[in-house]
Amino acid sequence: MKRQIKSKRLQATLTLHAGLGLDRHFKEVIITDHNPKHFELDRTLTIDQLVGQPRQRLQLDTSLQTLAALSKFKRIGNERHEEVVQLLRHKRAMILSFPFPVKGDVPCSNRPPAPMRKIILASTSRYRRELLEKLGLPFETDKPETDESPLPREAPASTAIRLAEEKARAVSSRHPDALIIGSDQVASVGDERFGKPGTAERAQAQLRQMSGRSITFHTAVCLLDTQSDKATTLCVPTEVGFRTLSDDEIERYVGREMPLDCAGSAKSEGLGIALLEHIRGDDPNALVGLPLIALSRLLRDAGVQVV
Numbered sequence: 001m002k003r004q005i006k007s008k009r010l011q012a013t014l015t016l017h018a019g020l021g022l023d024r025h026f027k028e029v030i031i032t033d034h035n036p037k038h039f040e041l042d043r044t045l046t047i048d049q050l051v052g053q054p055r056q057r058l059q060l061d062t063s064l065q066t067l068a069a070l071s072k073f074k075r076i077g078n079e080r081h082e083e084v085v086q087l088l089r090h091k092r093a094m095i096l097s098f099p100f101p102v103k104g105d106v107p108c109s110n111r112p113p114a115p116m117r118k119i120i121l122a123s124t125s126r127y128r129r130e131l132l133e134k135l136g137l138p139f140e141t142d143k144p145e146t147d148e149s150p151l152p153r154e155a156p157a158s159t160a161i162r163l164a165e166e167k168a169r170a171v172s173s174r175h176p177d178a179l180i181i182g183s184d185q186v187a188s189v190g191d192e193r194f195g196k197p198g199t200a201e202r203a204q205a206q207l208r209q210m211s212g213r214s215i216t217f218h219t220a221v222c223l224l225d226t227q228s229d230k231a232t233t234l235c236v237p238t239e240v241g242f243r244t245l246s247d248d249e250i251e252r253y254v255g256r257e258m259p260l261d262c263a264g265s266a267k268s269e270g271l272g273i274a275l276l277e278h279i280r281g282d283d284p285n286a287l288v289g290l291p292l293i294a295l296s297r298l299l300r301d302a303g304v305q306v307v
Contacts, residue, residue, distance in 0.1 A: 117304065118178040122167045125261075127269075128183060131290040135306060137299075144170035144182070148195075156188040160220035161233050168224040168231065175226055179302055182222040183290050187264040189215050194264045203254045203265040207275070212244040215264060219286040223298040232298055236291040238281030240268070245275060 119139040121132055132139060144167040150159045161184075168182030187194040194215065197203035217240060222233040257271045266272035268279065268287050285292040296306050 142171040157218040160218040164220035164222040180224040206265040234294040236286040241277040
């Protein structure tokens, strides 16, 4: 009787069973001793191991002494699916403490977003930079040094695909943990190719060749993950029909817009649209230099939250 009065224990019986819903909702289960001096780490079990045992009855000791001892221990096993049970060995009675939340206390939508990977645009083209800015993602630019000459008997689309990846890889050593975007565009009709003219004279010559013809612009985009060294490239074709142009129209256009850095010598996003009869393609941004629909798909596949 004296021992019962001294300890002032309040005892209760709790039946633990997996079917009671006490499975993955435990935040901690700590088995401790009456005497805080005798706590000794025994081992760690997952909560699944605990509730997988046959139905059993465990005695709860909520005396002031043991509760005070429990307050000295930090919570462990606070992970969503990795809750743990810390067992503390002693040769006498034990106490359990197991606060747990109601299911759905922390909605999935409240989880912090994954850290944003650094995005690098392997281009100094202002057209591609302005297009990428439409997605609202932070990014940096880096100038690749590549030879853009086509290989012998290489198809125009193959040239664009190869150069898009080469541009991304050309800057990869400077960005060891990043997603690098490379892009290239090749304009062609039959066996003829139309690159960046560089001079007004070449621009006028290209437009004379394209007058009254349909040109295919092959625009490739590559996403290189430098962490895994995985590169994925997509190519988006766009058919552009030029109306029949007079020499005066060609000279006036080149003089006004100076499309010297555009493959095909016409800026469809500017005055060059007046030279055309039609544009057929899946993505109007591809003709300007960066297919954003295809790029958005690549970024989503890489885990980037675009929207």
